[in-house]
Amino acid sequence: MMENAWLIPIFPLVTFLVLLLSGGRLRERGAYIGIICTLASFILSLLVLMERFKEPTYKITIDWLSIGGTQLKAGFEINQLNALMLVIVSLVSLLVQLYSKGYMKGEERFSTFYAYLGFFTFAMLGLVMAPNLLQLYFFWELVGVGSFLLIGFYYYKQEAKNAAKKAFIMTRIGDVGLLVGIILLFWGTGSFEYGEIFQAVQSGVISNEGLTLIAILIFIGAVGKSGQFPLHSWLPDAMEGPTPVSALIHAATMVAAGVYLVATMFPLFLASSAAMQVVAITGGFTAIFAASIALVQKDVKRVLAYSTVSQLGFMMLALGTAGYVAGVFHLMTHAFFKALLFLAAGSVIHAIHTQDIEKMGGLWGKLNWTGPLFLTGTLAISGFPLLSGFFSKDEILMAAWENGNYLLFALAVITSFLTAFYMFRLFFMIFTGESRSQVKQVKESPSIMLLPMLVLAFLAVISGYVQTPWFGTFLGEWLMEGNETLLGGNSHSEGPVWIMVMAVLVSLAGIFLAYMIYAKKKLPRSWLVQENNEFYRVLDNKYYIDEIYHFTVGYAIKGLSLFLSYIERFIVGGVVSTVTISIEGLGKIGSKLQTGQVQRYGMIAFLGLAVLLVIFAVTGGYLR
């Protein structure tokens, strides 16, 4: 089966091409093509994963280009991480496409939406299958394009347009880092292939400082894609896209690409402790930073977006503290519960046509399915015992503890408290209390939207059991198999029992506090912080990061552009117009010579001949 794995990304590409060519005629039937093709991809991925349990890594490459003595290769590789990612991506994509069939109903550009989804899925699947950095970079950029198209899907809305541009440009900044990193790596090791690079790194071809630099540059690429501080601000804005897109791209797949990149290049990071520190600190800081913003946001999707940023920070923190398994594990569980949360939020938005949680409330009894589904996701992300988020977050805390980085450990604990708090704030604001909505008739979403959520809810509950302290560390052992030396050989992080107890207590405390404030209303909402307080305003304005960028980077670039535009207009333009004017003058003189007088032509030809003969006579036939 694994030798046919190249078909997995081809199916969504077929969707894209078919819908692009004949989407106008198919209209809403286009969804079936998308769903069937993605289903095929998903089944294939599942088969590949099953087979990967038994067989070793499969890798096939063909020579694509040879430049000098260097062979550039193209192909695909199925190792543990790839196989897992393939299943996650194709599954979430499939579920999102099912969901969109209900959510996007009546949308004019329905088939275009499915075409874009197909394109994105193709790029993402190609990204995780890439056997070398060059191919990964191609698909990395394609994923960026897919994200751009989908965020800007409602292109007639100014905010959506700006958000799409912002997302593209900010991730681009990261991509430059990645590209430079790849080039330096190629320069140092002479190869794009993962295996050869890691071998070269371990044999010490590159100096330590060089390794740190390269690892950090590659990490910058991951920072851009995964919305880590300081390149995080595009992700909340990307919520202007349709909600299923947010679930697919900005929760489960594309933003996880950065984490995937760090996980793939993990041996490189392991070789440089400074780079690991950078990854861990960036992750830890982003986690608490984004969580604190999520505390006060009032747009349901924005809260979820900041929550995503925060959880991605968690994953980076795990990777940075050598918790390879913890990071990948959380990547998987997060993909399920965050996609569930986004889809459930979409279902709420679908029902009452607003994203402002101040205008929701009292929906528990009205949305009989969405409510419990949302609750499942909320419990999972809050780290409620026995749900998937509990196990993966535990693993991360253990990894941070084991690494001996107690400051980051404390940050992670505080963040998990904040996570529980803001998620339940969201839940209680939406589902309990008085109805503050304008919409009187609240209708539950159709079953085509509920089915994907049910699947995700099921996975959000059980997916944690692949790696638990009690029933074995199946995932960790499998991921490590054959890679012990490369990945640090830690299939499970051990720590004292009190960590797990404390994690549970912390998340329960967060839930309880949110319950007291937003559900029971025992405590006033101003109990923690006044609405017009300085601190509140800083949080509400997301630490003024966008404003800071606007006034520093924005104005600097604008000034530079103005300067360059004058250079362009006067210096470059001056040279160009001088050339054109002189050529034009020459042409005018030439055209004057053409009189139509055949005798004058003859005269000129004769004179020319005479001159040639004179030259011939003087020089004797040789021009010296």
Next chain:
Amino acid sequence: MTGVPLSAYLVLALVLFCIGLYGALTKRNAVIVLISIELMLNAANINLVAFSKLGVTPSITGQVFSLFTITIAAAEAAVGLAILMSLYRNRKTVNVDEMDIMKH
């Protein structure tokens, strides 16, 4: 055989050619221009025949060549005169200066 040297033929041909060139470049009447061109062609023929008889390696080739030239000159004159006739019918003139429509 006779005492006429090669240079005499060549000078004759040169004189004829120059007269023809002068006529072709300066005369305004298209008929005169055509006649001048014939003159130049015949100057070339004299050269060919002279070299064929008195050249370094005399051979019949030069005379054969000049026969071809005469044939082609006749054809050219016929075509030229035909063009001239139709031009005259259309424009009522044989003045070369006025024939500049090919400029456009």
